[in-house]
Amino acid sequence: MRRWILAAVVLALVGSVPIGLPLAQAGQLPDDVNPESRSRLPPIDREELDPARRAAYDAAVASPDGAPTGAAALRLHGSGASLRFEAPMGRQLTELTILTTAREYDQPYEWALHELEAIAVSLDEEIIDIVRHRKPITGMSDREAIIIEVGRELFGTRALGAGTYARALALHGKTNLVDIIDVMGRYASTAATLTAFNQRMPAGWRQSLPLPFTHPDDIHPDSRSRLPLRSAASRTSVAELYGRMLSPSGIGPGVLRAYGEGQETLEERVGRRTMQIAILVTARTHDSQYDWTMNEPKALEAGVEPELIDIVRHGRPLDGVGEKDAILIAFGRELFGDHNVSAETYARTEQAFGVRDLVDIVGLMGAHAADAAVLAAFDQQLPAGVEPLLPLE
Numbered sequence: 001m002r003r004w005i006l007a008a009v010v011l012a013l014v015g016s017v018p019i020g021l022p023l024a025q026a027g028q029l030p031d032d033v034n035p036e037s038r039s040r041l042p043p044i045d046r047e048e049l050d051p052a053r054r055a056a057y058d059a060a061v062a063s064p065d066g067a068p069t070g071a072a073a074l075r076l077h078g079s080g081a082s083l084r085f086e087a088p089m090g091r092q093l094t095e096l097t098i099l100t101t102a103r104e105y106d107q108p109y110e111w112a113l114h115e116l117e118a119i120a121v122s123l124d125e126e127i128i129d130i131v132r133h134r135k136p137i138t139g140m141s142d143r144e145a146i147i148i149e150v151g152r153e154l155f156g157t158r159a160l161g162a163g164t165y166a167r168a169l170a171l172h173g174k175t176n177l178v179d180i181i182d183v184m185g186r187y188a189s190t191a192a193t194l195t196a197f198n199q200r201m202p203a204g205w206r207q208s209l210p211l212p213f214t215h216p217d218d219i220h221p222d223s224r225s226r227l228p229l230r231s232a233a234s235r236t237s238v239a240e241l242y243g244r245m246l247s248p249s250g251i252g253p254g255v256l257r258a259y260g261e262g263q264e265t266l267e268e269r270v271g272r273r274t275m276q277i278a279i280l281v282t283a284r285t286h287d288s289q290y291d292w293t294m295n296e297p298k299a300l301e302a303g304v305e306p307e308l309i310d311i312v313r314h315g316r317p318l319d320g321v322g323e324k325d326a327i328l329i330a331f332g333r334e335l336f337g338d339h340n341v342s343a344e345t346y347a348r349t350e351q352a353f354g355v356r357d358l359v360d361i362v363g364l365m366g367a368h369a370a371d372a373a374v375l376a377a378f379d380q381q382l383p384a385g386v387e388p389l390l391p392l393e
Helices: 002-014 052-062 071-076 091-104 107-118 123-134 142-157 164-197 237-246 253-257 263-270 272-285 288-301 306-313 323-339 342-379
Strands: none
Touching: 052 071, 052 164, 071 164, 071 288, 071 342, 091 107, 091 123, 091 164, 107 123, 107 164, 123 142, 142 164, 142 342, 164 253, 164 323, 164 342, 253 342, 263 272, 263 342, 272 288, 272 306, 272 323, 272 342, 288 306, 288 342, 306 323, 323 342
16 A cells, blocks of 8 residues: 555655556546456455465565555465476477567577477477467467467557457367466576676587577586586586486576676665666566556665656667766667667776676566566556556557
């Protein structure tokens, strides 16, 4: 409740919605949005949740919000399974979901490992090729086709149309569809980590994902990323890859994340203000109305200047912005806008924040990128009475 009050106070202080922003009409919701949950999913029924999700629900009820909100509430409608290997939709559709995400995020490392996994679980190689080259979606089942269509639309337009959503829901059902979108969000977050630190494939691996750019040549030869190798590299056989499907030793997203200290201490290290700038940049690059509008009041409260917020909101040039703020904003724009961070931008960002803190800032941005996918897919509307603060086409 406190966040809604804070949003109302900020709106009163600024006096109006930013210029060029279409005004929401009170009480008017899209036809497929539930008026109580204000999303495409119904309100959570606690009795339908397994013990783990019920505990998450109860924790949210005991929090200042008083109930699960946003992407966290939407995810509670999923299966609650370990989605990588145990999602009820099955391994083939899970790997198809991951490959679709890797393709739309132009992430070759994520693609390479999951192409191997997809083949290992017998996903048709013609389907893999359709995803790889963004070919017309033909010659496959409707359940497979709609996953590719959802991913292309969701990541390409930052939204999911009512027609596409309705067909996906009819083909997969609510639980599986929530799992599909959750997997897409999680691997969008993983893609952000891999791209930020330019994780490349092991030497000798073929780069099989066509990309619209050339990667910067700023990696360590042993770790194959921008971060130095911490553990001795070991060769991973094809048999091992097909058996456990783990990243080769010493490289990959888990290794990159281990350079950080964790989200729990990030605020005391970089400050709430820097964290809120990172969140706003992520929300802006994903056109995430909900995440932006719910976080702009928090950013103001954390000391982010209204002028800086407007620069991020409208994608304006960074002339006159403080050095560290400008570096972080430029980094986020390249990471999510270009899917490729230049060597110069990365070097400046690492120098400004240090490896440990930058790893955790990227983790924060990735988490909000994951939320953006979930919020967009289920068309999560703002709380009643809260006006949108992000101008969208």
